[in-house]
Amino acid sequence: MKRRIFSLLFMTVTFSFILIPWNMARGDSDYAGSEACKDCHEAYYKGFAQSVHGKKAVPGNPANREGCESCHGPGAQHIEKGGGRGVAIIVFGRKTDSNTRDSKCLACHGEAKEFPFWNLSRHKSAQIACDNCHSIHAAVKGKDFLKAQEPDLCFGCHRNIRAQSNKQSHHPIREGKMKCSSCHNPMGTANVKAMIKADSVNELCYKCHAEKRGPYAFEHSPVPENCNYCHEIHGSNHSRLLVRKVPLLCQNCHNDGGHPGNPYTNLHSFTGSATSGKNRFFGRSCLNCHGNIHGSSLSPAFVR
Amino acid sequence: MIVLMVSLAPLFSAFPQDKVVEGELSLKPIWVSVDGREGGEAKFTEYRDLREDGGFYGRARLNVDTEKYFLDLKAGDFGYDTQYYKIGGGLWGIFKGDLFYNEIPHNITFDARSTFVGAGHDTLIGTPNTNVAGWETFDYSVERRQYGGNLKVDVIRPFFAGLSFQREERDGIKPTGASDDALGPGTAFELPEPVHYVTNNLKVEAGYAKKPLFLSVGYIRSDFNNSDTKLNLPANFTGPRAFSLPPDNTYQKGAFKGAVRLPFNSRFSTNIGFSRGESDTSIFSNFDGKVDTQNYDFALTSNPVRFLDAKAYYKFYKRNNKSDPSQNPFSLEVANLFLDYEISTLGGDLGLRLPLNFYLSGGYKYITTKRDKGETDPAEVFPFNTDNVYFGNIKWSGLEFLDAKVGYEHFDRNANYRTVQSEVSPAKRYPYAAQNKDTYKATVDIFPLENLNLGLEYRYKQIDYPSSDTTFGLRKDKRHEVGTSVDYIIGKIAKVYGCGDFGSIKFDQKQSSGGLPWEAEQKERSWGYAIGAEVYIIPSKLTLIFQHDYLKSNGNVDYTLANGLFGAGGLPVFPTANNENIDIARWDDYTLYAFKIKAVYNFTKSLVASIGYVYQRFDYRDAQLDDYNFAPAGPPASNAAFLTGAYKDQSYKANLVFGGLTFRY
Numbered sequence: 023m024k025r026r027i028f029s030l031l032f033m034t035v036t037f038s039f040i041l042i043p044w045n046m047a048r049g050d051s052d053y054a055g056s057e058a059c060k061d062c063h064e065a066y067y068k069g070f071a072q073s074v075h076g077k078k079a080v081p082g083n084p085a086n087r088e089g090c091e092s093c094h095g096p097g098a099q100h101i102e103k104g105g106g107r108g109v110a111i112i113v114f115g116r117k118t119d120s121n122t123r124d125s126k127c128l129a130c131h132g133e134a135k136e137f138p139f140w141n142l143s144r145h146k147s148a149q150i151a152c153d154n155c156h157s158i159h160a161a162v163k164g165k166d167f168l169k170a171q172e173p174d175l176c177f178g179c180h181r182n183i184r185a186q187s188n189k190q191s192h193h194p195i196r197e198g199k200m201k202c203s204s205c206h207n208p209m210g211t212a213n214v215k216a217m218i219k220a221d222s223v224n225e226l227c228y229k230c231h232a233e234k235r236g237p238y239a240f241e242h243s244p245v246p247e248n249c250n251y252c253h254e255i256h257g258s259n260h261s262r263l264l265v266r267k268v269p270l271l272c273q274n275c276h277n278d279g280g281h282p283g284n285p286y287t288n289l290h291s292f293t294g295s296a297t298s299g300k301n302r303f304f305g306r307s308c309l310n311c312h313g314n315i316h317g318s319s320l321s322p323a324f325v326r
Numbered sequence: 327m328i329v330l331m332v333s334l335a336p337l338f339s340a341f342p343q344d345k346v347v348e349g350e351l352s353l354k355p356i357w358v359s360v361d362g363r364e365g366g367e368a369k370f371t372e373y374r375d376l377r378e379d380g381g382f383y384g385r386a387r388l389n390v391d392t393e394k395y396f397l398d399l400k401a402g403d404f405g406y407d408t409q410y411y412k413i414g415g416g417l418w419g420i421f422k423g424d425l426f427y428n429e430i431p432h433n434i435t436f437d438a439r440s441t442f443v444g445a446g447h448d449t450l451i452g453t454p455n456t457n458v459a460g461w462e463t464f465d466y467s468v469e470r471r472q473y474g475g476n477l478k479v480d481v482i483r484p485f486f487a488g489l490s491f492q493r494e495e496r497d498g499i500k501p502t503g504a505s506d507d508a509l510g511p512g513t514a515f516e517l518p519e520p521v522h523y524v525t526n527n528l529k530v531e532a533g534y535a536k537k538p539l540f541l542s543v544g545y546i547r548s549d550f551n552n553s554d555t556k557l558n559l560p561a562n563f564t565g566p567r568a569f570s571l572p573p574d575n576t577y578q579k580g581a582f583k584g585a586v587r588l589p590f591n592s593r594f595s596t597n598i599g600f601s602r603g604e605s606d607t608s609i610f611s612n613f614d615g616k617v618d619t620q621n622y623d624f625a626l627t628s629n630p631v632r633f634l635d636a637k638a639y640y641k642f643y644k645r646n647n648k649s650d651p652s653q654n655p656f657s658l659e660v661a662n663l664f665l666d667y668e669i670s671t672l673g674g675d676l677g678l679r680l681p682l683n684f685y686l687s688g689g690y691k692y693i694t695t696k697r698d699k700g701e702t703d704p705a706e707v708f709p710f711n712t713d714n715v716y717f718g719n720i721k722w723s724g725l726e727f728l729d730a731k732v733g734y735e736h737f738d739r740n741a742n743y744r745t746v747q748s749e750v751s752p753a754k755r756y757p758y759a760a761q762n763k764d765t766y767k768a769t770v771d772i773f774p775l776e777n778l779n780l781g782l783e784y785r786y787k788q789i790d791y792p793s794s795d796t797t798f799g800l801r802k803d804k805r806h807e808v809g810t811s812v813d814y815i816i817g818k819i820a821k822v823y824g825c826g827d828f829g830s831i832k833f834d835q836k837q838s839s840g841g842l843p844w845e846a847e848q849k850e851r852s853w854g855y856a857i858g859a860e861v862y863i864i865p866s867k868l869t870l871i872f873q874h875d876y877l878k879s880n881g882n883v884d885y886t887l888a889n890g891l892f893g894a895g896g897l898p899v900f901p902t903a904n905n906e907n908i909d910i911a912r913w914d915d916y917t918l919y920a921f922k923i924k925a926v927y928n929f930t931k932s933l934v935a936s937i938g939y940v941y942q943r944f945d946y947r948d949a950q951l952d953d954y955n956f957a958p959a960g961p962p963a964s965n966a967a968f969l970t971g972a973y974k975d976q977s978y979k980a981n982l983v984f985g986g987l988t989f990r991y
Contacts, residue, residue: 077419079418119632119679133536135533135540141627147637178781181781181809185807189879190944194432197408199428211597212583214637221619221621225601235577236603237617239607239615240662241647241662243699243708259850261973270835274799277838283839284839285844285887287885287908290908304951305950305973306972309502311515312505313502313516313569314502320570320609325503326566
């Protein structure tokens, strides 16, 4: 028994002596230097050199460290083996799991103030890595390295949002006056589901719609709780981004007790004043009277 | 801006550094012809400034990049309502900042008309009349002008600081409405609401970011000022002769964010914020609005081993309305009821990397919502909600050319009405009512060739409001969504691309009128596609671009009324009305066609010319806007309305011919 323990100890110490210097040697000599990469990957090298990553003025940049090998790992063996995609080198592609790809970026950007909550990001949970959206070797316009411009980049995956934003009532996203990133931080926020840049939906909407903020003397209860109760933010077939068309939307909450409960059908409301004598539900329907539906300083019924 | 760019150019050459200077100047003449009525012209230019007499649209960009500093300038649409200017720059690793100016128009309806005089001002005068041709005309349009700047300082790293300021001036007219009994009970008056807003936003943030710690404190202040405190209504109004406009308000927020790395590749994150919103309205002198919010987020994430991702989080959000519980001076029996609420969310996610390139993830969330509006009527007490949310996804990337994902989420909401009276009330408000929501989604992305990408997505969502809780109100919300996309690069010959979407939405609701039930089933079916191609006729020289977009939405409402409702109560009597002829066939129906052809010729790498043509047609029909009546036919009676034409006649046909000359340097 003692002999076995001694043998095991001897082998451990021996292997340690062999492995430690081997590892040390690997750490020193396996880096080939960015100039060596340039020989075969000139376009990538040029893009890198011109990008922010290539600026020596930025502390901690790859340019101040191992250059290309800061992200791709030591490249000497890759060169020795004659190169090739993924041969003794870290590649960024679908076959490499997202955490491995992210870890290379987060080695520097993990302390970046722009995205302290990447760990909470829904993109991370969905195995979307940095290089799904960013082209690290630059050669694309903009200092954010995006592979495409917003919103096309986002619509590549969020096809349902693309469809909504094409609807007749929409925010000016297609027109280039808003971006997805105006409201969302794709790098993650404390809002784990929608990654919005605010603590609540209303806080986000009020950034541009400050007039809705109030506080009003008379509140319409759903309004201060969640704008999404009535508005389809990414686009709707109905004007003013409404989730359903008025008056049926209003009737979803206001039932019976006088005019809110009546069915305003084709014959009863929309055949024109010539036949019905009434046109109150034309146009904007309930909002023809209840104009201050987001809140009023005078009227609990929002008619003033 | 162009002058600035040209004058800066020699300056850059003075720096003895390797630098990249590039940019472009372009000029795009556009000739526009719009065939549409007032609403159509506005809809065509909803967020644009395209003038029928044509115009020249300029754009400029300059980027200077050196080892030490950078400078970016961009500007465009000079002199138009969409113009923008931005100048940014900085010293790498030390600071960066920018100054910007941007305009965003929102055109709703041109040449709307009002029976009153004074649109755009804070006082309307006149007597309602039915001579529509003699009414005053005006445009429903609002323009935002935003300007400000941002500064971020990195030189004090690991500390950092940032400052942002933005001022927005908003001017124009938007539609609103009021009712009055002067001309008959409940007469509706659609009104032009003046918009003269100024909002100043300030944000400062400072912090520390160095592994393993991130800390930041921030302060936000936003001041909203409305030049018009009220819209004075004409003398014939019997109620208060004023319509309240958004009050001046101030919003302040203090925030703290923090994150720290922990053993086992874990991270603890927190986000804490306190805000106060205050308003002051001179129209209601004894009211001072004050709302406080608190937000706490805590999260722990961990990747202790390669195959496991874990996340646990808690969020607490509270709104406390501390406004004066004063009474309405015009209806003294009515006092304000202010909503307080708090929402707590506790959740956890797990993700597992499995063999064969499967990734399995799932989670659970428990959410409680407590509301208090100080209701005195026990039937009106707002419910508390308890939500249980379960979700799971599986993603497979086992093939070089394919990614596939399926997901499911179940949302289960219970409503605790707290009083017997509110619980037994048959009518329930859908935001608070008990509900079950199931969402299924499946996505496939295929890359059979290096230059061919295909994508297909399907989503199904159904929300049921159980009849045990909701007798009257929204009962069902059911949707199908399909999205596809394809792009293919055919060598150096062409690139073709396309996408298609289909959506189907169905809402069921049951209501009660005078104790008699009726039901409405709304359906919306939307589909659309875009196809395009870039054909490289002479590679690197001449490119032809074609694009066609098509979008259609078809909606309708199927009504079913109890027999007693035909000709009863508050409904107009139609002897011929029955459940077969009361349905609404046009419910925000529209079709958009767009065709574009463009030729781009590169004279040199620096000089590019283009010419093109766009045809765009938008057909819009809606029961509420067809056969539109600005004024009641004959003497005003009950349920009459004096309208202004907001959102009316949105159809249009437009032809655009454009050219372009771009100089890149």
